[in-house]
Amino acid sequence: MASEPAGDPTVAEISEGEVLRAILARTAPAAATVIGPGDDAAVIAAASGAVVATTDTLVEGPDFRTAWSSGFDLGWKAAAVNLADVAAMGAAPTALLVALAVPRSTRLSYITDMADGFREACAALAPGCAVVGGDLTVSDVLTVAVTALGDLRGLAPVTRSGARVGDAVALAGEMGEAATGLALLFGRFRDGEHAVPVDRSALDARERRALDAQLRPAPPVGLGPVAAAAGATAMMDVSDGLALDATRLARASAVTIELDLSALGAEPRRALAGGEDHALLATFPDGILPPGFRRIGTVLAAGEHPLMCGGEPVDPSGWDPYRDWDATVA
Amino acid sequence: MASEPAGDPTVAEISEGEVLRAILARTAPAAATVIGPGDDAAVIAAASGAVVATTDTLVEGPDFRTAWSSGFDLGWKAAAVNLADVAAMGAAPTALLVALAVPRSTRLSYITDMADGFREACAALAPGCAVVGGDLTVSDVLTVAVTALGDLRGLAPVTRSGARVGDAVALAGEMGEAATGLALLFGRFRDGEHAVPVDRSALDARERRALDAQLRPAPPVGLGPVAAAAGATAMMDVSDGLALDATRLARASAVTIELDLSALGAEPRRALAGGEDHALLATFPDGILPPGFRRIGTVLAAGEHPLMCGGEPVDPSGWDPYRDWDATVA
Numbered sequence: 001m002a003s004e005p006a007g008d009p010t011v012a013e014i015s016e017g018e019v020l021r022a023i024l025a026r027t028a029p030a031a032a033t034v035i036g037p038g039d040d041a042a043v044i045a046a047a048s049g050a051v052v053a054t055t056d057t058l059v060e061g062p063d064f065r066t067a068w069s070s071g072f073d074l075g076w077k078a079a080a081v082n083l084a085d086v087a088a089m090g091a092a093p094t095a096l097l098v099a100l101a102v103p104r105s106t107r108l109s110y111i112t113d114m115a116d117g118f119r120e121a122c123a124a125l126a127p128g129c130a131v132v133g134g135d136l137t138v139s140d141v142l143t144v145a146v147t148a149l150g151d152l153r154g155l156a157p158v159t160r161s162g163a164r165v166g167d168a169v170a171l172a173g174e175m176g177e178a179a180t181g182l183a184l185l186f187g188r189f190r191d192g193e194h195a196v197p198v199d200r201s202a203l204d205a206r207e208r209r210a211l212d213a214q215l216r217p218a219p220p221v222g223l224g225p226v227a228a229a230a231g232a233t234a235m236m237d238v239s240d241g242l243a244l245d246a247t248r249l250a251r252a253s254a255v256t257i258e259l260d261l262s263a264l265g266a267e268p269r270r271a272l273a274g275g276e277d278h279a280l281l282a283t284f285p286d287g288i289l290p291p292g293f294r295r296i297g298t299v300l301a302a303g304e305h306p307l308m309c310g311g312e313p314v315d316p317s318g319w320d321p322y323r324d325w326d327a328t329v330a
Numbered sequence: 331m332a333s334e335p336a337g338d339p340t341v342a343e344i345s346e347g348e349v350l351r352a353i354l355a356r357t358a359p360a361a362a363t364v365i366g367p368g369d370d371a372a373v374i375a376a377a378s379g380a381v382v383a384t385t386d387t388l389v390e391g392p393d394f395r396t397a398w399s400s401g402f403d404l405g406w407k408a409a410a411v412n413l414a415d416v417a418a419m420g421a422a423p424t425a426l427l428v429a430l431a432v433p434r435s436t437r438l439s440y441i442t443d444m445a446d447g448f449r450e451a452c453a454a455l456a457p458g459c460a461v462v463g464g465d466l467t468v469s470d471v472l473t474v475a476v477t478a479l480g481d482l483r484g485l486a487p488v489t490r491s492g493a494r495v496g497d498a499v500a501l502a503g504e505m506g507e508a509a510t511g512l513a514l515l516f517g518r519f520r521d522g523e524h525a526v527p528v529d530r531s532a533l534d535a536r537e538r539r540a541l542d543a544q545l546r547p548a549p550p551v552g553l554g555p556v557a558a559a560a561g562a563t564a565m566m567d568v569s570d571g572l573a574l575d576a577t578r579l580a581r582a583s584a585v586t587i588e589l590d591l592s593a594l595g596a597e598p599r600r601a602l603a604g605g606e607d608h609a610l611l612a613t614f615p616d617g618i619l620p621p622g623f624r625r626i627g628t629v630l631a632a633g634e635h636p637l638m639c640g641g642e643p644v645d646p647s648g649w650d651p652y653r654d655w656d657a658t659v660a
Contacts, residue, residue, distance in 0.1 A: 034380050035487050040418035040567050041384035041480070043487045046376035050364050053462065054371035055427040055477060059469045088370035097385040099429065099475035132383065135475070139389045145429035145465070145475035147385060150371070157365050157373045237370050 011111070012104035016136055022108060023134070026115040031128035032094040032151065042132035044095045044149055051094075052150035052157065054085040060142040067195035068185050071110040073215045074144060075117025081239065082148035083126050084219035084278040088237040090158040090228025091150035093126040093221065098146050101139035114144070125221040155228045163234040163253035163283040169297035170289055172220040172227075173279025174213055175242055175264065175271035181214025182276070219278035223292045227282045230290035235282040243272040243307065245281060246297075247316035250306035253283075259297040261310035272314060341441070342434035346466055352438060353464070356445040361458035362424040362481065372462035374425045374479055381424075382480035382487065384415040390472040397525035398515050401440040403545045404474060405447025411569065412478035413456050414549035414608040418567035420488040420558025421480035423459040423551065426452070428476055431469035444474070455551040485558045493564040493583035493613040499627035500619055502550040502557075503609025504543055505572055505594065505601035511544025512606070549608035553622045557612045560620035565612040573602040573637065575611060576627075577646035580636035583613075589627040591640035602644060 011019060024037055034043035044051070058064055058078050069077070079096060086093040096118065102111065115131070122129045129148075163169075184207055189198050200208060212218075219237070227235055234253055238245045242259075250257040264271040283299055284290075297309075305313035341349060354367055364373035374381070388394055388408050399407070409426060416423045426448065432441065445461070452459045459478075493499075514537055519528050530538060542548075549567070557565055564583055568575045572589075580587040594601040613629055614620075627639075635643035 035419070035489060039487075039489050040415040040565075041382045041421070041478075043419065043482070044381050044383060046379055046381045049376055049379060051374050051376045051381040051479065052371045053374060053425065053427055053477070053479060055429045055463060055465050055475075057429040057431060057465045057467050057475065059431050059467050061470075062468055085370040089365070089373065091371070095383065097383055097477050099385045099387040099477075101387060101389050101471075101473055101475075133385060135385050135387045137387050137389050138392055139471045139473060140391075141431075141469045141471045141473070143431055143469060143471070143473050143475075145385075145387065145431075145473075147383070147427050147429075147477035148371075149381065149383060149479075152373070157369075159365060159369050235370075 008107045008109045010104060011102055011106045011138065014108065019108065019111060019136055022112050023115045026112055026119060028119050028130045030095050030130035030132050033132055037133055042095065044132060046151055048152045048154050050152060052086050052089050052091040052152060053147060054082060055145060055147040056082050056085060057143060057145040065195040066142065067197055068189065069215055071113025072117040075114035076121040076216045078144045078146045079118045079121035080125060080217045080219055081278060082146045083129065083221045084237045086148045086150035087219065087221040087224025088235050088280060089150065090155055090224050090232065090235060091152045092225050093129040093148050093150045095129060095132040095149045096146055098131055098134035098144065100134060101137045101143040103140055103142060104138055106142065125218060153225065155225065158228050158232045158235040160234055160236045160249045160252035163249060163255050163299045165255060165299055165301050166286050167233055167283040167299040168286055168289060168295050169257055169259065169299060170282050170284055170293035171279050171296045172223045172292045174277045175279065176267065176274030176277065177210050177213035178217060178276035179270065179274030180210035184211055185214065214276065217276065217278050220280055220292060223280055226290050226292065227280065230284065230288055232282040232284055235280060238277055238279040238281050239275065241273050241275045243314050244316045247307045249281060254302050256300040256303040256305065257297055257307050258300050259309040263296040338437045338439045340434060341432055341436045341468065344438065349438060349441060349466055352442050353445045356442055356449060358449050358460045360425050360460035360462050363462055367463055372425065374462060376481055378482045378484050380482060382416050382419045382421040382482060383477060384412060385475060385477040386412050386415060387473060387475040395525040396472065397527055398519060399545055401443025402447040405444035406451040406546045408474040408476045409448045409451035410455060410547045410549055411608060412476045413459065413551045414567045416478045416480035417549065417551040417554025418565050418610060419480065420485055420554050420562065420565060421482045422555050423456040423478050423480045425459060425462040425479045426476055428461055428464035428474065430464060431467045431473040433470055433472060434468055436472065455548060483555065485555065488558050488562045488565040490564055490566045490579045490582035493579060493585050493629045495585060495629055495631050496616050497563055497613040497629040498616055498619060498625050499587055499589065499629060500612050500614055500623035501609050501626045502553045502622045504607045505609065506597065506604030506607065507540050507543035508547060508606035509600065509604030510540035514541055515544065544606065547606065547608050550610055550622060553610055556620050556622065557610065560614065560618055562612040562614055565610060568607055568609040568611050569605065571603050571605045573644050574646045577637045579611060584632050586630040586633040586635065587627055587637050588630050589639040593626040
């Protein structure tokens with residue numbers, strides 16, 4: 001773009017203002033904007049008189065590697081994981097704020113690719129939502145802290161604690177795909193201790209799908225408000241694996257959840273354990289299941305174990321990013 | 331506290347859940363809370379139908395050193411700088427979201443001290459505001475990304491661009507104190523290249539005041555809504571030095587600002603250049619100056635230079651955290 005310095009300078013070679021201008025040139029306006037980027041703060045419409053707010057951070061090492069994630073991938077994922085949390089309350093995302101800490105050696109193109117990733121993730125997953133503000137600083141560790149805001153559009157928020165005995169347990173989204181993608185990265189794209197760039201041509205269609213689920217997740221953000229409008233009694237984002245997150249929902253609601261083994265696919269262990277899917281887990285009064293959700297179980301009165309499957313208790317050990325990411329690959 | 335592990339474990343020695351429980355035990359509820367911490371997202375009342383939102387990050391190195399800042403100091407400052415940005419729009423802060431990335435060697439006590447700092451800064455500067463959500467991850471670089479939300483209470487937001495010819499230019503807060511405090515830290519509390527803990531007994535009262543302005547700034551957050559209600563035409567947070575920020579306000583409003591040399595105190599150069607004061611700079615129709623603001627200049631028609639003082643143009647070079655903090659002290 002004409003407004004950018006020639007070549008591909010590092011952050012250390014240009015001013016903060018130049019970086020910010022390049023980012024803003026790629027930022028779409030948010031539909032709910034009252035005051036956009038450039039002042040001390042943004043002002044976002046909250047028509048229903050309340051705002052949904054959540055924050056989630058991606059740190060290089062525990063959460064991603066630049067050898068595996070392009071700037072676009074990173075921006076997309078940082079947006080998607082936060083949009084999913086807003087959706088899990090039953091709300092429609094309205095705005096993102098991005099706090100970016102980057103090494104001085106970071107190329108401007110990596111940052112503008114991130115801005116593209118934020119924009120395109122919003123366009124695909126939550127149309128009308130966009131980055132409305134942010135902060136840029138330098139750090140030895142690339143860190144992307146995103147805050148997402150959302151509007152409930154007159155509906156009550158759907159928490160984790162409202163599941164009732166007899167409700168259907170339903171899921172929208174993937175089970176285990178993102179974890180399979182992560183296993184591919186660790187298994188196939190490293191050289192000893194070092195991550196190496198992904199060669200997509202070495203992957204078959206199913207593997208590519210899993211890789212995309214890991215690097216550019218597409219959670220069913222639009223189904224959050226759909227579930228709320230349909231009368232979901234409880235809902236949450238499944239980010240730490242179905243086993244752990246269903247256990248959390250069951251505990252918050254003081255019930256037991258019985259999962260149907262037959263609903264967990266050909267690899268139930270993978271479906272239960274895999275993290276980072278950002279599916280929506282919800283409970284609905286029996287007989288109500290909005291489009292996009294599939295039934296995977298039933299809410300029972302609280303028993304000895306919060307989560308059961310096929311008549312057996314399920315170990316709630318789920319996804320631990322420190323354990324699964326931080327292992328041996330630099 | 332009984333809920334905490336014995337001794338003072340590091341983050342690596344305890345679970346994320348234990349750290350979060352220790353933080354939440356120290357977190358006061360926010361007055362505007364609809365849904366508080368513990369679900370996928372918080373829900374905060376936005377009575378006026380819009381929400382003010384801003385984010386600002388503190389990174390160890392460019393922004394602070396743990397040798398100089400206690401956990402309490404760091405939490406306080408991370409809250410205060412964001413509260414000031416909300417106030418600068420004319421809004422009352424309602425909620426903070428905290429994205430914390432900490433080294434594994436971080437002691438739990440440092441993190442709980444931060445939680446105390448957040449709580450006490452809110453209590454002192456923006457009563458009713460509190461931390462409503464957050465995220466905890468590990469990183470080699472201690473990073474605190476805070477998002478602050480606020481409510482306009484029916485008033486229009488005050489931007490940087492509304493100053494009109496003939497308006498009074500006014501300031502609430504300090505000029506140059508925080509920069510003096512920073513110079514003290516670099517000048518008196520290091521051993522060669524290394525920051526060493528502050529010995530307050532080696533400081534006189536004036537020096538202690540400057541140190542506090544740097545480590546625990548107390549911006550006039552409550553005066554933001556006061557200025558908006560009084561009819562401020564433009565307002566901004568002075569974080570990069572009066573010279574640079576007044577230049578920004580003048581440019582955004584397409585006017586020239588003439589500062590009164592006599593209003594800049596005994597050290598006008600320090601008043602103009604010092605960063606991190608988080609004073610409120612505002613313009614008011616002539617004759618209106620709400621309590622807490624003092625007149626420091628006048629809005630003129632746009633001239634050759636956006637900022638003048640004593641008949642001379644003022645160099646807008648202000649505060650650059652990379653330059654001033656990142657120098658030679660580890």
